[in-house]
Amino acid sequence: MTDHQHQPSQGFETIAIHAGQEADPRTGAVVPPIYQVSTYKQDGVGGLRGGYEYSRSANPTRTALEECLAALEGGRRGLAFASGLAAEDTLLRTILQPGDHIVIPNDAYGGTFRLFDKVLTRWGVEYDVADTQHPEKVREKIRANTKAVWVETPSNPLLGITDIAAVAQIAHAAGALLVVDNTFASPYLQQPLALGADVVVHSTTKYMGGHSDVVGGALVAADAELGERLAYHQNAMGAVAGPFDAWLVLRGIKTLGVRMDRHTANAEQLVALLSRHPRVTQIYYPGLVGHPNHEVAAKQMKAFGGMVSFRVEGGEEAAVEVCNRAQLFTLGESLGGVESLIEHPGRMTHASVAGSLLEVPSDLVRLSVGIESADDLVADLARALG
Secondary structure: OOOOOOOOOOOHHHHHHHOOOOOOOOOOOOOOOOOOOOEOOOOOOOOOEOOEOEOOOOOHHHHHHHHHHHHHHOOOEEEEEOOHHHHHHHHHHHHOOOOOEEEEEOOOOHHHHHHHHHHHHHHOOEEEEEOOOOHHHHHHHOOOOEEEEEEEOOOOOOOOOOOHHHHHHHHHHOOOEEEEEOOOOHHHHOOHHHHOOOEEEEEOOOOOOOOOOOOOEEEEEOOHHHHHHHHHHHHHHOOEOOHHHHHHHHHHHHOHHHHHHHHHHHHHHHHHHHHHOOOEEEEEOOOOOOOOOHHHHHHHOOOOOOEEEEEEOOHHHHHHHHHHHOOOOEEOOOOOOOOOEEEOOOOOOOHHHOOOOOOOOOOEEEEEOOOOOHHHHHHHHHHHHO
């Protein structure tokens, strides 16, 4: 089903800095220019220069980002969108049609669940929820009309780990595609296409952009034919990344490797604090040996990332109070920026899953660990916990 790209011969950081980003042939500029342009002069009717005619269809700055995305994930085709949800919507309306069925995870970003539950169901697409941490649970939910399996690993916000290779085998045996949301790990820590996934999804707002200054999304397809179908729908539906947004994500990607190293190192320091704190009742972090799928994470990830969730004694009000007392950790939604964020998923990012099979614990706190000095982050969280 898949036509996997050969593994690149260069290192990740080299690809991040150079893929799709050759020096401008006219001026020698080492950074791709922001082509803030809507249309292009044609050399006679149908005589396109470099294939550019209208920036919804293609824009040189976006092309640079898309080439870089494909190289980082080891895929055949990368596509950049106006947001992560725009990428997801385009993907789902490309690979599904009314009457089709999809298996989705029991822990996922609230906006993704809302897209399935409130939008796609009205279009005649059915879904079932499975605990994807157990591949056999996915197999149980497969139907004759199942066209795709959707996975987040690590998942949002409970940091669940799914064995990508195992679920890929189950999906492919049923004639279905495997989609992996790789936002939490980033391609620096995990490359799902190499493990058998067919499409990778990103909110590039998060670690790829890395600086909380851009909203964007991406798809990377392992198969050239699927990549062409996605590109057709990207143009037909039109939710493309603008040139400045594409440029910001491309700039962020250059430092992705060094940032992820620091995010992970800082997260491990905070997990050590949480592990010894009497008010903390449960920690969700795949780097902990006690995590139910720690060995799977160790097998398919380079390191365990910068996202940490935990539960506190005292219930919902206590969790909200921890969020409010933090000072260096900024109270806010989103994740993956250089600054540390803290939030209450039940009332914030995951309010849309309340009352569903994806509802999150009310005493849960989620951290997006930034790249500040680790000692300062540990001291701030210790004060917030009291």
